[in-house]
Amino acid sequence: MGTTQEQFNVGGMSCSFCAESIEKAYRRTDGVADVDVSLAHEEVLVQYDADRISEVDVKDTLRDLGYTIRDPDKEKRYEEQQAELADGKRRLVLAGSASIVVAALMSWMIIVTGRFESESLAMDLVTLALALGTMFGPGRYIKEKAYQSLRRGILNQHVLLEAGAFAGLLGGFLGLFVFADFPTVHFFAVSVFITTYHILSEYTSLIVRTRASQAVQSLLDLRPDTARRVTSEARSASDRPSGESNGDQKGSSKRAGSDAACEQSDPRADETSVEEVPVNDLDVGDRVRVKPGESIPVDGEVVNGESTVDESVATGESIPEEKSPDDEVIGGSVNQTGTLLVEMTATGEDAFLNQVAHEIEEARAMKPGIIKLADRVLRYFVPAVLIIATLAFVFWLVAPLAWGADPNVRRGAFAALAVLVLGYPCALGMATPLALIRGGGKAANRGILMRSGDAFQVSPDIDHVVLDKTGTITVGAPAVSEAVALEGGTRGGIESEMLATAASAEAFSEHPLADAVLEYADERGIDYDDPEGFDSMTGRGVRATVDGDDVLVGKPEWLDGEGIDISGAADEVQRLQRRGLTVSGVTRDGDLVGLLGIGDGIKGDAAATVRRMTDAGITPVMITGDNQRTAAAVAEEVGIDRVMADVLPDEKREEIGRLQDGGHRVAMVGDGINDAPALTQADIGIAIGAGTDIAIESADIVLMGDRLGGVMDAHEIGTESYRKTRQNLAAAFAFNGIGVAAATTGLVHPVFAMIAMVLSVSAVLANSFAGQLLSGEGVNTGFSVENGDVGRRGGNGR
Structure with missing residues (x-):
C-alpha cells in the first residue's frame, strides 16, 4: 500500500507539552514516517507505512495518550467541542469546590489553633477524602494521560503534576500512620490544589480553542x-x-x-x-x-x-x-x-471552496512548529525535579551514616515530597500567558487583536512580511484615479463637462466601475442628469442618450469597433494602463471627449508602513492574483522591490512555504478568502479587520479597521511581549530553582512551599503589569478600536 497520510482533529490538547508528547509518541511508533502537530488548531497530520501499521493503530496511539479524535463532519465536531467544554466546566466546578473547602479548613486550623499540624483525626480524614475525590474524580483523566506518557518513556507536565499530587498524598499518609507531627492536612491539600490548578489551566485553554477558528465552516457556508x-x-x-x-x-x-x-x-x-x-x-x-x-x-x-x-x-x-x-x-x-x-x-x-478549505486545514497541520521558550526550560526542568527528589531522599538515608547517625527517613521523605511540591511549575506555567495578556491589552488599545501565542513568540524573528495587494496595500474598491479631458471633443475638452457626460451615461448601470465614476463625480460636485435612453453592453460598456446626444462609455477596444477614432489618444491610454489602471473612453456623438483611469486606490499609510518595515530590517514582499503590470505599478508607488503577480490561492501558500524553507520567518498580511491558506501557512498570519471572516479566522493577528500601520505596531508589541516573557521565566525559574534547592534540606514546611509559590506568581504578575499600570495604560484584555467599527467587505463588491 505504501506511505499513507491521515489528518485528525484532536480534542484534549491544552499546551505545547501536549503537542510534544504526541510527536514523541508517534516518532517512537514503528511504521510512522513523519508527524506534524498544530496546537493552535488541534490538528495532527500523520504519514505512515500502511504495510507496517494500520489506520486503527495510528488512531489508537492518540486515544491511548488520553486525547480524542473528533468527527470529520464539521458540525458534529463543533458539537463535540461544546461537549468537551461542558465536561471541562464540570471538572472545574468539582475540583474548585474541593479547593475552597480545603482552604477554609486550613485557614480555620491555623487561625483558631495556631498550629500548622492538625490534631484532629476527623480533619485529616476529611482532607484525605477531598484529596482522593479530586485526584480520582475530576482529575482522573490527568492520571490516565500521565500513565500513557510514562509507558512510552515521555516526561511531560502530566507526569510532573501527578508526581506532585501523589507526593502530597504520600506525605499525608506518612502523617497519618508514621510521623506524629507531620503536616498531614497540608500535604493532602497540595494534592487538591495542584490538581485544581491544572484543570483550571486546561479549561481556560479549551475555552479559547472552542471560540477560535470556525474558518473552514464559514468558508463552505459561502x-x-x-x-x-x-x-x-x-x-x-x-x-x-x-x-x-x-x-x-x-x-x-x-x-x-x-x-x-x-x-x-x-x-x-x-x-x-x-x-x-x-x-x-x-x-x-x-x-x-x-x-x-x-x-x-x-x-x-x-x-x-x-x-x-x-x-x-x-x-x-x-x-x-x-x-x-x-x-x-x-x-x-x-x-x-x-x-x-x-x-x-x-x-x-x-470544487474550489472545498479545495481552499482543504488547503487551510493542511496548512494548519503543516505549519512550522514553534518551540516555546517555556518548553525549552521545562524540557529539562521536569526530569531534573524528579531526579533531585529521588537524590534528596537517598541523601538523607545515606549521609547520616557518615557522621555516625541513623538514616533519617522522616527528613528524607520530607525533602523528597517538598521538592516535588515546590517543583510543580506554577509560576513557570503562568509566565508566558501573563506576558501575552499584557501585550494583548496593549495591542487592543491600538485596535489590534492578538489571537495566538505565535503572534508574540515569533515576532522578534520575522524577517519577511508578505503583503496581499487588494484590500491590504490598496483600499479594495475601484475608484477613478485620473480623469483626462481631450482637446477637440464635442465639449471642448472641459473636464467637468466630460465627467457630467460620463456620469449621466453610467447613472443606471449596475457595474462597480459605474459606481466609481458616479462617486468621483459626486465628490467633485458635478451635476448630471438621468439619461433618456440606456443600454448596458455586458463586458464592453454602456450606450446612453444624454440631452439628445449618443454617448458611449467603455473599453477603448469596443469604442474602436463602434467606429470611434481613438488613435489620437493612444499615448494617453498606454500611459494610464502602465499605471495599472483600467481605461474607459467617453464619447459624445462620435467624438472621444475623455478618458477615465479606474483602479484600486493605495491606502494613505501604505508607503510609510513599508518604510517602517525596511528600517526594522524586514523585507516587504507583495503577492497578488492581479496582473504583473498593475502589481508592479502599485509596488513602485509604495516602495516594494519584490513582487509576485498572477498568483493563485494555493500558490500563495507555496510561496510562503518556499520562503520558510529558505530559513526565513514570514508574516503574511491579507484580507480575502484567497489569502486564507497563506495566512495559515505563515509563521504569523495578519488579517485586515475590514476583510472577510475567512481571512480573519485564519489569522494570528487581526487589525481592526483597515489601517496598514498596525502591522508594524503589532510587530513591536509582540517583540516587547516576548522580552517580557523571558523576564517572567527568569523570575519564575529563580523561585522554583531556589525553592527546590531549599527543599532538599528537608526543612521546608508545605505551608512555606505554598507561600513561595504565591510569591513567585506575584513576582510574575508584578513584572507583567506594574509598568503598564504606572504608565496609565491600564490592564485591558478587551478591544478598543481607534479606527472605527470592524467592517466586512462582502456582497458583490458594490
Missing part, C-alpha cells in the same frame, strides 16, 4: 444550499445577451432604472423544467440558472448569457470579471449584472 437546476428549456429572452434591450429607460435618480435594467434577462421566460435542488445533489454536467445578485452555487462553465462576476472569493481583486459562453466560473463568487446558465464541471473535493 456556497448556497440550493440551486435552480435546468433539465430542459426552450429558447428564451434569458438566452439573449443581457444588454439587448431597455434602450428607453428613464428614472428620477441615478439609481432609478437599476431594477428595470436587471429585468432584461428573465431566467424563467420559456423554461420548461426548472427545479430547486440541494447543491449536494448536483452532478457534473448538470446545468443551473444564476440570476443577478446571487452567489454562483457550483464550479462550472457558462453555457449562455453574459454578465460580470465578482470573483474576489478566488482572486481577491475588486474589479469583476466579464463572463460569456465558454468562460469558467467559481462556486461562491457573486453574479452581478446578467443571468447565466452554468454547466457544472466540478463537485466534492474538486
Whole structure:
C-alpha cells in the first residue's frame, strides 16, 4: 500500500507539552514516517507505512495518550467541542469546590489553633477524602494521560503534576500512620490544589480553542444550499445577451432604472423544467440558472448569457470579471449584472471552496512548529525535579551514616515530597500567558487583536512580511484615479463637462466601475442628469442618450469597433494602463471627449508602513492574483522591490512555504478568502479587520479597521511581549530553582512551599503589569478600536 497520510482533529490538547508528547509518541511508533502537530488548531497530520501499521493503530496511539479524535463532519465536531467544554466546566466546578473547602479548613486550623499540624483525626480524614475525590474524580483523566506518557518513556507536565499530587498524598499518609507531627492536612491539600490548578489551566485553554477558528465552516457556508437546476428549456429572452434591450429607460435618480435594467434577462421566460435542488445533489454536467445578485452555487462553465462576476472569493481583486459562453466560473463568487446558465464541471473535493478549505486545514497541520521558550526550560526542568527528589531522599538515608547517625527517613521523605511540591511549575506555567495578556491589552488599545501565542513568540524573528495587494496595500474598491479631458471633443475638452457626460451615461448601470465614476463625480460636485435612453453592453460598456446626444462609455477596444477614432489618444491610454489602471473612453456623438483611469486606490499609510518595515530590517514582499503590470505599478508607488503577480490561492501558500524553507520567518498580511491558506501557512498570519471572516479566522493577528500601520505596531508589541516573557521565566525559574534547592534540606514546611509559590506568581504578575499600570495604560484584555467599527467587505463588491 505504501506511505499513507491521515489528518485528525484532536480534542484534549491544552499546551505545547501536549503537542510534544504526541510527536514523541508517534516518532517512537514503528511504521510512522513523519508527524506534524498544530496546537493552535488541534490538528495532527500523520504519514505512515500502511504495510507496517494500520489506520486503527495510528488512531489508537492518540486515544491511548488520553486525547480524542473528533468527527470529520464539521458540525458534529463543533458539537463535540461544546461537549468537551461542558465536561471541562464540570471538572472545574468539582475540583474548585474541593479547593475552597480545603482552604477554609486550613485557614480555620491555623487561625483558631495556631498550629500548622492538625490534631484532629476527623480533619485529616476529611482532607484525605477531598484529596482522593479530586485526584480520582475530576482529575482522573490527568492520571490516565500521565500513565500513557510514562509507558512510552515521555516526561511531560502530566507526569510532573501527578508526581506532585501523589507526593502530597504520600506525605499525608506518612502523617497519618508514621510521623506524629507531620503536616498531614497540608500535604493532602497540595494534592487538591495542584490538581485544581491544572484543570483550571486546561479549561481556560479549551475555552479559547472552542471560540477560535470556525474558518473552514464559514468558508463552505459561502456556497448556497440550493440551486435552480435546468433539465430542459426552450429558447428564451434569458438566452439573449443581457444588454439587448431597455434602450428607453428613464428614472428620477441615478439609481432609478437599476431594477428595470436587471429585468432584461428573465431566467424563467420559456423554461420548461426548472427545479430547486440541494447543491449536494448536483452532478457534473448538470446545468443551473444564476440570476443577478446571487452567489454562483457550483464550479462550472457558462453555457449562455453574459454578465460580470465578482470573483474576489478566488482572486481577491475588486474589479469583476466579464463572463460569456465558454468562460469558467467559481462556486461562491457573486453574479452581478446578467443571468447565466452554468454547466457544472466540478463537485466534492474538486470544487474550489472545498479545495481552499482543504488547503487551510493542511496548512494548519503543516505549519512550522514553534518551540516555546517555556518548553525549552521545562524540557529539562521536569526530569531534573524528579531526579533531585529521588537524590534528596537517598541523601538523607545515606549521609547520616557518615557522621555516625541513623538514616533519617522522616527528613528524607520530607525533602523528597517538598521538592516535588515546590517543583510543580506554577509560576513557570503562568509566565508566558501573563506576558501575552499584557501585550494583548496593549495591542487592543491600538485596535489590534492578538489571537495566538505565535503572534508574540515569533515576532522578534520575522524577517519577511508578505503583503496581499487588494484590500491590504490598496483600499479594495475601484475608484477613478485620473480623469483626462481631450482637446477637440464635442465639449471642448472641459473636464467637468466630460465627467457630467460620463456620469449621466453610467447613472443606471449596475457595474462597480459605474459606481466609481458616479462617486468621483459626486465628490467633485458635478451635476448630471438621468439619461433618456440606456443600454448596458455586458463586458464592453454602456450606450446612453444624454440631452439628445449618443454617448458611449467603455473599453477603448469596443469604442474602436463602434467606429470611434481613438488613435489620437493612444499615448494617453498606454500611459494610464502602465499605471495599472483600467481605461474607459467617453464619447459624445462620435467624438472621444475623455478618458477615465479606474483602479484600486493605495491606502494613505501604505508607503510609510513599508518604510517602517525596511528600517526594522524586514523585507516587504507583495503577492497578488492581479496582473504583473498593475502589481508592479502599485509596488513602485509604495516602495516594494519584490513582487509576485498572477498568483493563485494555493500558490500563495507555496510561496510562503518556499520562503520558510529558505530559513526565513514570514508574516503574511491579507484580507480575502484567497489569502486564507497563506495566512495559515505563515509563521504569523495578519488579517485586515475590514476583510472577510475567512481571512480573519485564519489569522494570528487581526487589525481592526483597515489601517496598514498596525502591522508594524503589532510587530513591536509582540517583540516587547516576548522580552517580557523571558523576564517572567527568569523570575519564575529563580523561585522554583531556589525553592527546590531549599527543599532538599528537608526543612521546608508545605505551608512555606505554598507561600513561595504565591510569591513567585506575584513576582510574575508584578513584572507583567506594574509598568503598564504606572504608565496609565491600564490592564485591558478587551478591544478598543481607534479606527472605527470592524467592517466586512462582502456582497458583490458594490
